[in-house]
Amino acid sequence: MSIANWFTPTIALARIAWLRTILYLFVILDMHAFVRDTRDKGEHPGLYQPLLLARLFDLPKPSVANTTVLYVVLIVACLIGATNYFPRVAGWIVAPAFTWWVLIGMSDGKVDHDHLALVIALWVLPTVKADSRGITSYSDQTRSEAAGWAIRCIQICVIATYFLSAVAKLRSAGWALSWPGSAVLTWAIVRRPHPVGEWLLHYPWVLHVMQWVGIIGEFCSPVILWLKGRWQLFGALFFLGFHAANTAILLIHFLPTVVCWLAFAPLERIAPWFQARRSDRDTGEAEDQAEHGRQAEQQAGA
Amino acid sequence: MVTQSQAPEVVRVGRVGKAVRVLVAVAGIGLLINGSVRASDDAWPFGPMSQYAMSVPDDAKIDYTRVSAVTDAGTTVDVPLNIEGAGVARAEIEARSGEIVKDPSLLQQVADGWARKHPDQPKYVKLELIRDTTQLVKGRVEGPPTSQVLATWEVRR
Structure with missing residues (x-):
């Protein structure tokens, strides 16, 4: 039973509301900045090579018509979902639609590995029944196991992205640990040349240190699921630093995974914090007014 | 400071709901492990995280x-x-x-x-x-x- 409870912690519904807004808006950004060639593929399906999921569900070959409809449906559903009005209906539209969008984007011989957590997040978010709608949902402190399960699934996928990439590094070497001492970063920089990386080419040992730090971090990443408070924050900051380094050296940003780190953040505290600040200020102003009042009385009495 | 007048309400899921959720999560983890150990990129999103995963020899x-x-x-x-x-x-x-x-x-x-x-x-x-x-x-x-x-x-x- 305790294992079952680990998968369903009680988490405030407000965190789900924040994630809905952030992730649905992020999907719109993603469609224009990252997986942005889906509609081009509808126009020129020449290199289209359907992936397993597309074959399993017998999805039609991308065309101008179906990719345009997909685009419009996604934008509308994301905008609705982001408001937290009808978030479940919108969410159940966004999940399959965006999965298909990314599936087309990656159906030409190259698959990116930064979308796992985001795609799974879109599938689990609509499973959570909202108690309140719109703006009030951001401060809904009702703790829910359904919310906890959705959050846990996103967290697992974020961590899996790192842990499983360490596994892939062992597998590709025939289950041996040769990756961190190899010339992989040199290889990557030669193929994606830019100033920071090219400067580092002169110092292969620095690249080896980075490879070791990376793979050890990836292997230890599951620990973060059990860390709490500031230790979990340190873990998250380590990986955000890891992405910053990757962006500087290789121009690989992994933002679709990075945004899902927010599933670890206590977003439900934003509204109470904000309200507390405001009521502090209100109390302050009230005291000021009372003070003025007293002064006025004293002056009147004088 | 706002004082919490009462503990926030807790909504639990039923036995079936919980069982289904745990099963789905465990199945998902199983798919991910299977993908990383045996599958290729074809299995997206459950394929291996193989970007930059190869060991490049020093004389490549x-x-x-x-x-x-x-x-x-x-x-x-x-x-x-x-x-x-x-x-x-x-x-x-x-x-x-x-x-x-x-x-x-x-x-x-x-x-x-x-x-x-x-x-x-x-x-x-x-x-x-x-x-x-x-x-x-x-x-x-x-x-x-x-x-x-x-x-x-x-x-x-």
């Missing part, structure tokens, strides 16, 4: 594939292999280079993509798929890359 030859074009203005240019350029990403060309070598007509869409996105620029009349090879010696880059033409395509109008 590093290949970099590009497309060079002769334009109707008589110039030779490197085709910008991205969505804004020719509408095709370099990774796609690299992943399909074997097929392009067998059937160079696949390069036609590079010319079409360029012409469509840049109607006011010189058109491509001839395309070459070129592989630049950089040699590593003891993990360091040794000298400039050597180039080899893999496929040539005279663009159809």
Whole structure:
């Protein structure tokens, strides 16, 4: 039973509301900045090579018509979902639609590995029944196991992205640990040349240190699921630093995974914090007014 | 400070709901592990996280594939292999280079993509798929890359 409870912690519904807004808006950004060639593929399906999921569900070959409809449906559903009005209906539209969008984007011989957590997040978010709608949902402190399960699934996928990439590094070497001492970063920089990386080419040992730090971090990443408070924050900051380094050296940003780190953040505290600040200020102003009042009385009495 | 007047309400899921959720999560983890241990990129999103996962030996030859074009203005240019350029990403060309070598007509869409996105620029009349090879010696880059033409395509109008 305790294992079952680990998968369903009680988490405030407000965190789900924040994630809905952030992730649905992020999907719109993603469609224009990252997986942005889906509609081009509808126009020129020449290199289209359907992936397993597309074959399993017998999805039609991308065309101008179906990719345009997909685009419009996604934008509308994301905008609705982001408001937290009808978030479940919108969410159940966004999940399959965006999965298909990314599936087309990656159906030409190259698959990116930064979308796992985001795609799974879109599938689990609509499973959570909202108690309140719109703006009030951001401060809904009702703790829910359904919310906890959705959050846990996103967290697992974020961590899996790192842990499983360490596994892939062992597998590709025939289950041996040769990756961190190899010339992989040199290889990557030669193929994606830019100033920071090219400067580092002169110092292969620095690249080896980075490879070791990376793979050890990836292997230890599951620990973060059990860390709490500031230790979990340190873990998250380590990986955000890891992405910053990757962006500087290789121009690989992994933002679709990075945004899902927010599933670890206590977003439900934003509204109470904000309200507390405001009521502090209100109390302050009230005291000021009372003070003025007293002064006025004293002056009147004088 | 706002004082919490009462503990927040807790909504639990029923026994069935909880069982289904745990099963789905465990099945998902199973799919992910299966993907990483046995599957290929084809299994997306449950495939292996294999980007940059290979061990590159210290004496490797590093290949970099590009497309060079002769334009109707008589110039030779490197085709910008991205969505804004020719509408095709370099990774796609690299992943399909074997097929392009067998059937160079696949390069036609590079010319079409360029012409469509840049109607006011010189058109491509001839395309070459070129592989630049950089040699590593003891993990360091040794000298400039050597180039080899893999496929040539005279663009159809």
